[in-house]
Amino acid sequence: MRLLLPSLTALLLVSTAQAQDLTAEVAHSWTSGGEAAAVKVISDAFTARGGTWVDWSVAGFESANAAYISRLLAGDPPTAKTAVAGPEVTELIAQGLMNDIDTAFHAAVPDGVVPQVVLDAITMDGKVYMAPTGMHAGSWMFYSMPVFEKAGITEAPTSWDEFFAAMDKIKAAGLVPIAWGGQSWQEGIVFHAVVLSTIGAEAFTKLYKDSDLSVIDTPEFAEAVNVFGRMRDYVDAGAPGRNWNDATAMVIRDEAGVQLLSDFIKGEFTTAGETPGIDYGCALTPSTDSLIFLADAFTFPKTGNADEDKAQALLAEAVLDPRVQADFSALKGSLPIRTDVDTSGLDACAQTAIELVKQDKIVPDAAMTLSPAINGGFKDAVGAFFADPAMTSEAFIEQYKAAFANG
Amino acid sequence: MVDQSGARTTASPPGRSKVTGRLRLPVAAMAALTPAWLIILLVYLGTTVWTVQISLTKSRMLPSSEFAGLSQYQRLFGTARWSNSIENVLTFGVVYVLGAMVVGLLLAIAIDRRVRFESAWRTMFLYPYALSFIVTGLMWQWLMNPEIGIQATARAAGLGWFTFDWTTRSDMAIYAVALAGIWQSAGLVMVLMLAGLRGIDADLWRATRIEGIPMWRTYLTIVLPQLGPSVATAFMLLTMGAVRTFDLVVALTNGGPGQSTEVPAKFIMDSLFARQDLGLATAGATVMLFTVMAVTIPILYARDIWTRRQNGRL
Amino acid sequence: MRDPFPATARGQRPQRLTTARIGLYAFLLIAALFFLLPAYVMIVTSFKSMGEIRSAQIFSLPQMLDWSYWLEAWSSACAGVNCNGVSVGFWNSVKITVPATILSVLLGAVTGYALSFWKPPGSKLLFAAITIGGFIPLQIFLFPMVRATAALGLYNSLAGIVLVHVVFGLPLTTLLFRNYYAAIPVELFKAARVDGAGFWRIFYALMLPLSLPMLVVAGLMQMTGIWNDFLLGLVFAGRDNLPMTVQLNNIVTTTTGQREYNVHMAATVLTALVPLVAYFVSGRWFVRGITAGSVKG
Known part of the structure; x- marks a missing residue:
């Protein structure tokens, strides 16, 4: 020493x-x-x-x-x-x-x-x-009220089925459904929010706090991968590499419907003079009842x-x-x-x-429980998966698991 | 001045080694090289030893001495991102070095043809070298973004067929990085080449014109070989830059889409400071260093033999 | 005796406005468009308000010429709790760049000279090592160098950061000067030897004046590199000597915070002003310098 x-x-x-x-x-x-x-x-x-x-x-x-x-x-x-x-x-x-x-x-x-x-x-x-x-808190969905109105969406979706139905409506209205920041750290935040929504708070803690890899083999986790993969169809061509604030600007300009990310993006709405509940809305990611903090x-x-x-x-x-x-x-x-x-x-x-x-409905982010090296491995896997529609869920899950071992 | 002194000493044997060989050990020269030796031994060699040593430990955030054998190397080669990085830097290196050389040379030739406002042109092509890439990288990110950049503008102007979306495509993004790299470095090559061009004898031009040799052939067969030292210097500088490329990628694509623009230097940087994985970072650096040595030493050696042979023949 | 520094271009003499000439200018114009495009977007963005940036197209001209973002970038942009713009570190940058540039260029000149003409035992090995050193990513040096400078008592000091720049500049400057001296006829050197001049006298009286242009070239390159350096300055200079780029980074870089693009653009250009002015002013020498170097290329 x-x-x-x-x-x-x-x-x-x-x-x-x-x-x-x-x-x-x-x-x-x-x-x-x-x-x-x-x-x-x-x-x-x-x-x-x-x-x-x-x-x-x-x-x-x-x-x-x-x-x-x-x-x-x-x-x-x-x-x-x-x-x-x-x-x-x-x-x-x-x-x-x-x-x-x-x-x-x-x-x-x-x-x-x-x-x-x-x-x-x-x-x-x-x-x-x-x-x-x-x-x-990382499991948020921010949405443009005018876009929702234009697309005929009355309420923020609370399940993934509703979510994708809403996204289809936005697409049909000729707008961008998801304002996507195509950088792996942002995609990592979205992916973990999706994982929480499908596997639930208890399994989430088991996986990311106790490193219980059996959770990854559950159908619920596979469902998360599936939902996350489906999002590719709802982003615009300019998404890869986009800064989160440029994505937020799309929602502010009412060109895109939703942005999935952490609460830190709120400041961007505020400085643009937007009011929550009138110009934009916020909700937890669909079918989620807890926060990733x-x-x-x-x-x-x-x-x-x-x-x-x-x-x-x-x-x-x-x-x-x-x-x-x-x-x-x-x-x-x-x-x-x-x-x-x-x-x-x-x-x-x-x-x-x-x-x-x-109500204690919060779970710690993986960054608070697992080493930066493991978290880095997550980002690599998630970024690679989202960028490559040809990558199978199995291949992704394998790479994601390897992050635990390699970290 | 140059010609005169050359004429004065034509009688003495050529080749510098013979001159110094005749004398006692050049003590002053050795003293003058002491700082360089110290830097090389203490800093460069010292760091190399340290790097190799750390790569054999379990070091995470801080250097540790807990021996780990070759497990860091096992991890390194088990990481898809590392092999992707190597592949990418090769593609990038070839496109970037060749591209910057060609663009730089063309610009130099164009400027050398007695254009008006020469210094204005020169500054225009050189300025990217002075700007921090944190922000110029963002400019390229915007310009190459199909939704807001050049493509969008061209399409809005009615060119519906126009497509320029390299940064968003895994198979093309590395070329986008190379393009921005060329933009940044071509001016430097231009200046080096321009200077080389200016050193070429005016009589040569007259001669080729009288002989009626077409201009493109003059450049290709007569001018280019004469630019040897400038080309070598530019090539070395660009290659070093290509191997060390890091901020270019961070600012432009941050390694994406997916891992299509990850490069080794970024892998090392990420592991060092963001992922607190010193062992893995040093393993990567060690592999990089030995690869560079494996390529550079034979080249230097071959060049040395070649120069000696040339001198022998003279 | 030929002028080793021809001031004018030596291409074929220009003819009248032929198709070839038009083609030449067309090529230059297209190239200029490519090179200036990012600068154009930067400049127009620096005059737009954030609302305008969000809503308008990136190529569009600003609604009005509002210099306030430039003023803010220079003197009041916030980075942490200090709101003094990029101007804060200006003199620190000067204090670091001037000695580090001079020292590293001189070291490169002496080293290149000794390697080219005197070749004491081990020269080839040294040059090979220096060349390879040029390929190592600087970041890997950071921790060992921190230890070393701390042991020498130079950590967090102006002397420390200057030393670090000289050390890291060695491959570049040595390469430039060695290639430069390799192009100088060896007879020149031999004549001086015959006249009885020693190592330093030849360097000082013959090589330095001869390499004045290369001194400018290497100086400009080192100056640009050192002026733009951020990480080394941050780590080695100490809080009292932080260069301007640290402030620029604090203003421009953020992960989860707001990005005021207009101020970022202005701050970037302002930080680069010194190297840009240096290119402008020394443009003639820059080119002439290498010219003389390749007289006998």
Whole structure:
């Protein structure tokens, strides 16, 4: 281990120079529009508590990770870093590189207000290591009201049969049924939403949390593959490689009927001046009664500096503050992690989601339970399958399964 | 200047090796090469050793020393994406290198024919080299998107038969990436070639005209061979670029549709930083490195023998 | 004595406006169309509002010439909680690019010179290693280099990032200069040797002046590469020295956040202004440089 991890002395040497009193250097990738505004809520709350916020923002997951891991290796980690609450962080915790915030967490959050699945994700060996900022829900369907009207669709479809019937109507009306972002990470989100709808929450957790591969062999999973494959007939020729926001723009322009993706796309409707319930609607993906959620959290590397440890605790406190949770989520388009915050300021779509959170009808996204390598393998398989109509379901399922083994 | 000094020393034996061979060890030259040696040994060789070493471990997010044998290589070759990447980079490399060379050369020849506003033309063809591909890649993505790009515009203008949808087709997307690559690099080749063209003796042109040799043959049989060093430099630069191609693909297709435009450098980058799979990334890099060596060393060796033979004959 | 830097083109003398000439200009125009198309879309997009971008066609002209996105990109575009546009890192980029370019070009010149003319033992091996080094994706160097610079105490410093650029620039600059010197008649070098000049004197008094044009060429290429670098600057430069491209990346790159295309376009062009101006200003030398190199190609 001596070879691999920076020695403690190096840690001490580098970081003592950096921090006085309660300065926190915060690494995050939330640099655009609403994201940046949401970060500002946290930084303001932190500053109000007497901290000094030093922003170290790097957009783009790969670049941010490259820079962050480099700093860990050089023995110069930032005070805090945002991450998906899950395996991305567990290796660092296991290596003893992270501080826990157990005391600060329990001081800030009363028992029972954070859903158990979330708690599980941020806890390791009985200690809380992460301060979640909010969660995004991935099993959404956004649709254009005018397009539905034009195509004669009165209500959002609640089963896949209804869904495809509706898509046929849109097609017949000469419009694009599904606004598709043909990038494998987006397709992965859609596929998992479909999987949830056919196999149900319990099997979903069994598969992606406990890696019980027998679920993949069930007819329900095969049905998910089938439904997902059928969607190819309802996308336009320009779909491959399309950014999600360009897809959203098609719904905003009322050229396309629906977009299946996470709730983060709501911001795009809002900035375009659209009102939920009038210009666009939101619903869970057909035949689904739960949410797939992905929690973002602050994580806290060991810096070997007592002042920075205090700053970390203070930052955790700021992040977990109910007011901050509500304001952050309103700007970021996410859901608060606590069920006891005042969410009246959030929009109609979020209200639906909050009800589900309160009823514990949420399942963790595979990114929170399985390694990034396995998740990468999923994306490769899903992207390849959607792009190639000639690929059989069997071949796809085999490749999808291999992702588990190869990760 | 050049001719004069050449004439002054024609009596001495040709071939540089003999000159240095006569002298004591060139100490100053060795000292001057020390930084290069240090960089090669410490950084390039050091990194290579490190890479190979890590590829034999179970490293995930951070380097680890837990020995894993050749299992990372097993995983690597068991991944369809890796073999696809290799295939794609070969197709891409051939189209991109040849395309950029041909376009660059044609542009250079055209500009060299005493056109007006030469510097304006030159800058027009060179500017893509200066722009970050994050955004110019998006431009190409838009232009090649059949719904909003060139195809849509042409069809709206009444050319219903016009089709340009490479980025959306698995069998054609890699050519779309190559096209954008050519757009980015052809200007650089043009500048290198243009300079080479300018070095060709004016008398040569006069002679070929008097002899009545057609222009295309002049270029093909007389000019092109004279451009040797420029062609070699451009070829090397483009090939290195092709092997390392990464941001071009990310910005344009992100590897899709499916895996039709995945390339090894992107595979390595993804594994390194997004998938926290250092072991797999280093295994990929090792395979890439040894492939490059297996191709480059024989070529360099052959070239060396060839040069020596030429000198011997002189 | 022939002028080694002919300023004018040497193709066949132009005739009157023949079909061939028309064809030539037609070819250039079509090529220019191909090359300028992305730039055109970029520029028109940078003047459109997001609503207009969403609704209008990509080739359409903006409804009005609104410079506000350019202003925003330069001085107030947000990246995280800092809203200072791409201008923030401008001087850092200059501070990194100037020394890194000069040093790496000089190193390439000296190395190429020693490899071409002096060939001390091991030269071929060294050149082969440098060539192969040019094929390795930079990213794989990242972690070992981080360790190395940290051990040297250069991590997170201007000196560190300059060193990293010099190291990674070695294959390119060496290749350029070695090929350049290979084209210079060896007799020139031998004459200087006969006159009793040593290694450094020949380099300084003969080769450097002779390779002035190539210095410009290699300098421009290195400058473009270093100026546009983002990842190395991000990792090695330290927070106080972050180059402009880090800010550009923060503005332009996003996965799940909004994309303000108009500001992105403007920011990209603004970030590239320095290399673009350099091409413009040094265009003549750029071409002449390689010209002299291939005098005896």
